[in-house]
Amino acid sequence: MKKINKEKIKTWFVTGASSGVGHELCKQLLEKNYNVIAVARRIPDFKHENALCLSCDVTNPDSIKDAINKGIERFGKIDVLSNNAGISTSVIFEEETLDRMKNVMGVNFFGTYNVIQAILPHFRKNKNGTIINNTSMHGLAPRKYGTAYCSSKHAIEGLSSVLRLETQEFCRVITVELGYFPGTGIGRDVSAGSKKTKIPEYVNIPSYWVPIKYNYTNILPRAISCIINETEKELPRRRIILGRDALSKVHFEIKNLKEDLEYAKHNFAHCTPRKKIKNHIAYLNYFKYKILKNIVWGNTRERYKLKQKNFFQKAMIG
Numbered sequence: 001m002k003k004i005n006k007e008k009i010k011t012w013f014v015t016g017a018s019s020g021v022g023h024e025l026c027k028q029l030l031e032k033n034y035n036v037i038a039v040a041r042r043i044p045d046f047k048h049e050n051a052l053c054l055s056c057d058v059t060n061p062d063s064i065k066d067a068i069n070k071g072i073e074r075f076g077k078i079d080v081l082s083n084n085a086g087i088s089t090s091v092i093f094e095e096e097t098l099d100r101m102k103n104v105m106g107v108n109f110f111g112t113y114n115v116i117q118a119i120l121p122h123f124r125k126n127k128n129g130t131i132i133n134n135t136s137m138h139g140l141a142p143r144k145y146g147t148a149y150c151s152s153k154h155a156i157e158g159l160s161s162v163l164r165l166e167t168q169e170f171c172r173v174i175t176v177e178l179g180y181f182p183g184t185g186i187g188r189d190v191s192a193g194s195k196k197t198k199i200p201e202y203v204n205i206p207s208y209w210v211p212i213k214y215n216y217t218n219i220l221p222r223a224i225s226c227i228i229n230e231t232e233k234e235l236p237r238r239r240i241i242l243g244r245d246a247l248s249k250v251h252f253e254i255k256n257l258k259e260d261l262e263y264a265k266h267n268f269a270h271c272t273p274r275k276k277i278k279n280h281i282a283y284l285n286y287f288k289y290k291i292l293k294n295i296v297w298g299n300t301r302e303r304y305k306l307k308q309k310n311f312f313q314k315a316m317i318g
Contacts, residue, residue: 002234003232003233003234004232009080009130009231009232010079011036011075011077012026012034012079013078013115014026014037015039017036017038017040017046017053018040018041018044019184020183020220021084021184021220022040023044024221024224025224026046027046028224028225030046032228036048036050037052037054037070039053039056040085041057052071052074052075058107059106059107059110059114060114061117061118064114065118068118068119077122077126079128080129081115081123081130082132083112083134084134085111087107089147090145090146090195091147093147094202096147101151104148104151105151108153109156109159116131116159123170124167126170129171129172130236131167131174132174132175132176133174133176134176135177136153136177136178137177137178137243137250138153139153139154139157140154140253141208141252142208160173174231174236174238174239174240176227176240177239177240177241177250178223178242179218179247179249180214181243182217182218184220209252210248210252212248218244223242
């Protein structure tokens with residue numbers, strides 16, 4: 001895979017840089033001699049000539065704009081935005097509170113939204129930008145006690161898909177679906193509260209649809225190295241799924257989606273009936289004539305296939 005010009009990803013703006021994924025990402029970027037604007041509510045502690053460490057509240061648009069302006073003033077431009085700021089909670093839906101729900105959505109989803117909205121005009125002006133959104137495996141697959149967290153991560157997946165479509169002329173958009181990695185802190189759920197249910201109907205439900213055996217350990221530095229390597233490619237993947245648990249859960253979700261799609265093909269096609277084909281005998285005779293003409297005049301096999309495809313599209317769709 002062809003590597004991108006390093007000048008197009010020279011300066012990174014990394015949120016959630018004081019711990020977990022964001023901290024490890026900044027550490028490895030600085031080792032590779034990238035410029036890093038490391039932001040978090042608690043000022044990150046990187047001691048490096050290429051690092052600019054700032055306090056930034058992603059729920060406060062003014063705080064974000066101030067950090068972005070300081071980063072541009074220091075390094076001249078910003079090339080990559082990596083959104084990692086996030087909190088979690090472990091409460092079943094019936095016992096979740098609106099305040100806690102708003103808090104998690106405010107940091108995870110609207111924090112991501114705020115930073116992207118602030119930096120996107122800069123990317124558009126430079127005709128260059130990369131957005132990396134950390135959605136976790138729970139942006140694609142659920143977990144029990146995940147009402148607020150999974151909802152926020154699914155929302156970021158949707159936002160990322162729209163951005164990828166709308167900004168394709170000047171910006172690359174990547175989502176990172178991480179499994180559970182020790183050192184991220186998300187599993188502790190201390191920032192947004194956690195609670196074991198007392199409602200008996202919920203007590204013994206499994207964590208996921210299929211059992212996941214955690215007889216392994218996902219290694220965070222290796223995952224971060226994969227993210228950087230993929231970003232250095234000229235055409236990176238749309239999604240970077242990392243961790244054995246993430247692979248298992250996402251695979252199961254895709255399997256179910258395919259089954260639903262196949263069911264829809266056979267059972268719900270009547271919702272959009274095909275148009276009746278008029279003069280279908282004439283169509284078939286015309287097609288036979290075109291085959292003979294192709295043989296006589298020696299048209300290439302590729303052109304024949306294309307004509308055949310176009311005919312069946314007309315015949316089946318109308």
